[in-house]
Amino acid sequence: MILGLHHAQITIPKGAEEEGKNFYCNVLKLEEIEKPISLQGRGGFWLQVGDKEVHVGTEDGFNRLTTKAHLAYQVEDVSYWRRVLMENNIKILDSVPIPNFERFEFRDPFGNRVEIIKEI
Known part of the structure; x- marks a missing residue:
């Protein structure tokens, strides 16, 4: 029986961890959490998002x-995040309603597609 979603993983290019941490931790304000020691040498980093984790791995090609x-990402204020991203030169894309x-x-x-969403 599946109980729920534990984590999701995205990838960024190998060697881009600092740029990734800057975007995800400083712009999106997500908290970095420590990876298990057994995985620390594999690159990437992990983030806490509410009660879930996002694992940012690395891969090329x-x-x-x-x-x-x-x-x-479920948010309270969509317009706030639109403004923050635009201030950081992130192009906003239209979504199908x-x-x-x-x-x-x-x-x-890094080209990963991201959605900001709020139930109204």
Whole structure:
């Protein structure tokens, strides 16, 4: 029986951890959490997002701009995040409307698709 979602993983290019931490921890204000010692030599970093984790791994040779795969971060104020991202030169992308939700999308500095969403 599946009980729930424990974590999700995205990837960034190998060697881009500092840039990734800057974006995810400083711009999006997500908390970095310590990886288990057994995984620390593999690159990447982990983030706490509410009661879930996002694991940021590293891999090369993958075009992130060609996939629909994404994470959707649930927020209280969509306009606040739109403003923060625009101030950090992140291009805001239009999303197909979904009834009862306010949302938009963007690509992180590595091309990963990201959604900001709020139920209304």
